[in-house]
Amino acid sequence: MIQHYSFVLTNAESKWIFGFCRHDPKSETALVVLSYLPWHESFYKLLNCISNLTNSNNSKDLWPFLESVYNSKLPIKGLDLKINSDSGEELFVCQSPIQFQLPSIPENRNLTEYYSAVDCQNMIIIFASMLFERRIIFTSKKLYRLSACVQSANAVLYPMNWQHIFIPVLPQSLIDYLLAPMPYLIGLPHSLFQSLQRNDLGDVVILDADNNTIETPFDDLENLPTDVVSTLRRQLRNKGTLLGDGVSRAFLRALVKLIGGYRDALKFHQGERITFNKEAFIESRSANMQPFLKKMLELQIFQQFIEERLEMLNAGLGFSDEFEMEVCNYHEKSSNRLKHQYKDWTFTMKREGTALFKTVKNAANPTVRNAVKTVKERGKDFRLAYKDIRSKFNAPNKNPRTKIGTHPNSAPNSPSMQKRQSWSHTTASASYRKETANGLQKLTTSQNFKDSSISPLPQINLNLMEDLKEVIFRTCDNDDPRKYTSSWDDSVKSNFIINDDLINSSFGSMPSESPMETKDLIRLDSTSSIDDFDPLNSPTNSHGLVPGVGLSNPLYQYFVPLNKTQLETKNNNDLLNEYGLNFDLLSCTDQPGPSMSTSQPPVPPLPPKPPNFKSNWTKFE
Amino acid sequence: MSSADRVFERRIVSKRRTSANLEDEPEKQCPNGWASVVAAAAAAASSSSSTLRQKAAACKTSQRTTFQPHPDSICDWFFKVMVLGDSGVGKTCLLVRFRDDMFLGGNYISTVGVDFRNKIISVDDSKVKLQIWDTAGQERFRSVTHAYYRDAHALLLLYDVTNKVSFDNIRAWLSEIRDYANDQVVIMLIGNKADCSLNDRMVKREDGEQLAKEYSVTFMETSAKSGFNVEIAFMAVARELLFKKTGIEKKGSFNVQDYMKEQTKSNCPACSTT
Numbered sequence: 001m002i003q004h005y006s007f008v009l010t011n012a013e014s015k016w017i018f019g020f021c022r023h024d025p026k027s028e029t030a031l032v033v034l035s036y037l038p039w040h041e042s043f044y045k046l047l048n049c050i051s052n053l054t055n056s057n058n059s060k061d062l063w064p065f066l067e068s069v070y071n072s073k074l075p076i077k078g079l080d081l082k083i084n085s086d087s088g089e090e091l092f093v094c095q096s097p098i099q100f101q102l103p104s105i106p107e108n109r110n111l112t113e114y115y116s117a118v119d120c121q122n123m124i125i126i127f128a129s130m131l132f133e134r135r136i137i138f139t140s141k142k143l144y145r146l147s148a149c150v151q152s153a154n155a156v157l158y159p160m161n162w163q164h165i166f167i168p169v170l171p172q173s174l175i176d177y178l179l180a181p182m183p184y185l186i187g188l189p190h191s192l193f194q195s196l197q198r199n200d201l202g203d204v205v206i207l208d209a210d211n212n213t214i215e216t217p218f219d220d221l222e223n224l225p226t227d228v229v230s231t232l233r234r235q236l237r238n239k240g241t242l243l244g245d246g247v248s249r250a251f252l253r254a255l256v257k258l259i260g261g262y263r264d265a266l267k268f269h270q271g272e273r274i275t276f277n278k279e280a281f282i283e284s285r286s287a288n289m290q291p292f293l294k295k296m297l298e299l300q301i302f303q304q305f306i307e308e309r310l311e312m313l314n315a316g317l318g319f320s321d322e323f324e325m326e327v328c329n330y331h332e333k334s335s336n337r338l339k340h341q342y343k344d345w346t347f348t349m350k351r352e353g354t355a356l357f358k359t360v361k362n363a364a365n366p367t368v369r370n371a372v373k374t375v376k377e378r379g380k381d382f383r384l385a386y387k388d389i390r391s392k393f394n395a396p397n398k399n400p401r402t403k404i405g406t407h408p409n410s411a412p413n414s415p416s417m418q419k420r421q422s423w424s425h426t427t428a429s430a431s432y433r434k435e436t437a438n439g440l441q442k443l444t445t446s447q448n449f450k451d452s453s454i455s456p457l458p459q460i461n462l463n464l465m466e467d468l469k470e471v472i473f474r475t476c477d478n479d480d481p482r483k484y485t486s487s488w489d490d491s492v493k494s495n496f497i498i499n500d501d502l503i504n505s506s507f508g509s510m511p512s513e514s515p516m517e518t519k520d521l522i523r524l525d526s527t528s529s530i531d532d533f534d535p536l537n538s539p540t541n542s543h544g545l546v547p548g549v550g551l552s553n554p555l556y557q558y559f560v561p562l563n564k565t566q567l568e569t570k571n572n573n574d575l576l577n578e579y580g581l582n583f584d585l586l587s588c589t590d591q592p593g594p595s596m597s598t599s600q601p602p603v604p605p606l607p608p609k610p611p612n613f614k615s616n617w618t619k620f621e
Numbered sequence: 622m623s624s625a626d627r628v629f630e631r632r633i634v635s636k637r638r639t640s641a642n643l644e645d646e647p648e649k650q651c652p653n654g655w656a657s658v659v660a661a662a663a664a665a666a667s668s669s670s671s672t673l674r675q676k677a678a679a680c681k682t683s684q685r686t687t688f689q690p691h692p693d694s695i696c697d698w699f700f701k702v703m704v705l706g707d708s709g710v711g712k713t714c715l716l717v718r719f720r721d722d723m724f725l726g727g728n729y730i731s732t733v734g735v736d737f738r739n740k741i742i743s744v745d746d747s748k749v750k751l752q753i754w755d756t757a758g759q760e761r762f763r764s765v766t767h768a769y770y771r772d773a774h775a776l777l778l779l780y781d782v783t784n785k786v787s788f789d790n791i792r793a794w795l796s797e798i799r800d801y802a803n804d805q806v807v808i809m810l811i812g813n814k815a816d817c818s819l820n821d822r823m824v825k826r827e828d829g830e831q832l833a834k835e836y837s838v839t840f841m842e843t844s845a846k847s848g849f850n851v852e853i854a855f856m857a858v859a860r861e862l863l864f865k866k867t868g869i870e871k872k873g874s875f876n877v878q879d880y881m882k883e884q885t886k887s888n889c890p891a892c893s894t895t
Contacts, residue, residue, distance in 0.1 A: 010734030012708060014758020133768035164769070165735050165756070180735060180754060181701040181772035202772065298767035298801060307763055554758075 004044045005147040007169045022047035036556040042094040049092045100321045102248035114152035120236040128220035129205045133183040139193040140209040146187040156251040159323040163300045260327040696750035706779030707760040707787040711813040714845035749859045767801035775807035785823045808838040816844035
């Protein structure tokens with residue numbers, strides 16, 4: 001059987017270079033392609049193509065073919081790379097992987113192999129061992145299984161990345177490296193494994209991928225929060241979700257529960273870099289999570305993850321990936337229960353009507369008063385945070401581009417005065433509007449800038465005052481709320497046009513309350529509500545600010561944000577795509593193909609330029 | 622088959638042997654092996670075709686061959702030492718200098734991002750084997766966390782006296798390490814490239830000393846190029862490791878700083894070599 005496997009070289013900067021191999025057991029040689037792109041499927045396909053050319057009659061095509069592969073530009077994600085022969089015949093075509101796509105079964109060979117060779121329980125143990133950064137050895141008689149398992153074990157750690165020694169296939173001459181005192185993940189061919197003196201190794205975790213057995217001297221699994229493990233186990237055993245990215249997503253969700261809360265611990269002060277507050281991170285999590293998280297802080301893998309996120313934030317780059325989306329989903333879900341209670345509660349309130357309003361007014365009900373107060377203060381903090389961010393982003397930006405939707409700081413007809421005179425609670429509505437915007441707003445970075453000194457409130461789609469409006473207004477006839485909304489509604493509209501367009505175009509029909517009320521929600525807070533801080537619209541993006549992302553990541557950054565000129569030709573959908581959001585894929589409509597293919601103007605060669613393109617991309621030896 | 626895989630056949634005696642045993646073993650074995658390693662390395666260096674990598678491999682092999690006949694006599698103690706520091710501070714050179722007593726210039730690019738050297742040192746009446754590990758790309762870590770070094774017995778924190786950034790990074794790492802490292806870990810701060818000219822020097826010796834004092838670690842300036850203090854640094858590490866291991870049974874206390882002062886008296890001061 002022909003084997004496809006991969007090895008990894010680590011260079012002096014600790015970046016990985018993949019060696020993709022195709023070995024026909026009948027042959028004494030193997031074909032190898034070296035590349036920094038982690039595209040296993042594409043390169044295995046390419047290797048088959050090369051093999052065909054080598055063996056076919058027209059082997060003269062081989063060198064021109066290799067040359068054109070070598071010289072071809074990196075296709076934009078999701079688009080095809082095509083190589084034609086001189087005669088115009090299509091020799092090779094492959095799709096460049098879509099960014100942020102989770103590995104799925106059966107398309108992703110590595111994960112498919114890993115899942116079929118190793119059962120759920122052992123996968124989880126390996127997952128735990130990797131989170132605790134152990135010295136880990138995989139062994140198998142088959143090289144393809146060995147490399148696939150090692151690669152996948154790392155892939156399911158997304159959005160984190162193994163930071164230590166990573167050798168999917170260890171050659172015999174390097175066997176001493178198993179003595180390394182630092183964490184490693186090494187794939188050891190079974191023949192070498194047998195010759196090991198195990199005593200010399202010290203404490204290692206060993207997975208035999210052929211027999212699906214594991215040996216570990218540690219209690220790492222027990223040290224993971226039990227609810228996370230049990231959910232993960234249940235999801236992995238659910239055969240119904242086996243196909244597709246169910247397996248990857250199960251691990252991703254586990255990670256969301258473990259580390260998704262990092263956002264609550266981000267600290268920001270004007271003029272300073274955004275930082276991560278370890279103590280706040282621990283304290284903001286539930287008690288059963290804290291012991292694990294304390295350990296987590298000591299891990300390089302987590303440290304580098306935070307570093308990478310901070311780098312992106314500090315560079316002013318919004319980011320939305322599968323991880324951040326899952327974080328939002330998770331918050332949504334966990335707040336559902338609360339929302340339910342809240343619904344019951346407001347229902348009772350409405351029924352009680354006048355009586356209630358009196359209570360509120362007389363401040364006899366501390367719960368309600370407190371709720372209003374907290375929410376209000378929180379709204380303030382949001383605003384403050386936003387101001388900081390805004391000034392930060394504006395400062396280095398010498399030539400701010402006025403875009404539709406960027407809100408001038410002092411808008412004419414600013415409704416702030418009216419608002420303050422009338423309803424102090426209105427700030428609350430504004431600060432929570434974000435939550436109502438179907439997750440889109442949540443994906444913006446503004447969400448991250450909560451001052452961690454605020455006690456974390458459950459993030460829920462609540463709008464206390466909006467829901468109780470009916471009750472309240474019933475009692476104060478002279479204060480018709482419509483007055484307020486209509487008076488400044490127009491000034492608001494233009495500011496939010498882009499957001500609404502964005503949402504509408506992406507979601508088709510957006511379920512909403514009466515438009516009036518929506519505006520209300522958005523605009524009661526006038527002074528540059530944080531809501532219009534949107535990384536998609538942020539002017540910094542247009543300057544092609546490429547952060548030093550990837551410094552902490554052993555993978556080369558093969559995705560580089562498009563430069564300014566290209567950005568300007570894009571519509572909102574493309575922008576969303578740029579940040580890995582594709583609502584066409586998310587929505588229920590079965591539209592074939594992401595919006596990229598339909599709405600994208602045919603911008604000629606769009607290759608993001610990887611550094612040292614030629615010297616890094618592919619090499620044939 | 623190379624001798625590389627024989628490492629696991631070798632029994633490493635990691636417990637202290639009895640004095641009777643010690644007498645059985647001729648104590649000059651280590652110096653003998655040491656001499657032949659140097660000879661082999663020199664031979665490898667002189668062959669024009671060999672790359673740096675090959676040279677290193679040749680050294681490694683020759684060393685093993687030397688010690689192979691008496692696997693049990695290799696050492697009384699075996700310690701893993703980790704070298705930490707930005708790339709370009711001379712980690713690899715220091716290792717090579719220490720083991721082979723020769724300086725290798727130029728780039729050493731590792732294929733798997735990690736490398737190590739073995740060296741056996743005689744400390745008083747016992748032989749200590751230091752296995753010194755070096756990994757690539759550490760400068761990407763803003764702080765080096767506990768998981769990274771928890772299995773190491775000693776940490777050498779290396780900075781380049783001609784490079785302020787490398788010094789600042791060490792400072793950041795030190796606080797992390799102090800928080801998490803257990804008391805058994807030996808930590809030494811080393812300012813390398815001390816042979817530089819005064820103009821090139823960016824980190825004063827006093828700054829290094831101050832930092833070391835702040836975190837109560839040993840400090841030393843070395844030059845992998847000239848060999849200045851290299852041997853002494855590793856010797857000090859070996860001694861301190863040994864002391865920490867056997868401190869209870871040995872009377873008196875061993876002070877690395879005192880030891881180093883003693884040793885460095887006879888040496889030329891930093892910056893005198895150009």
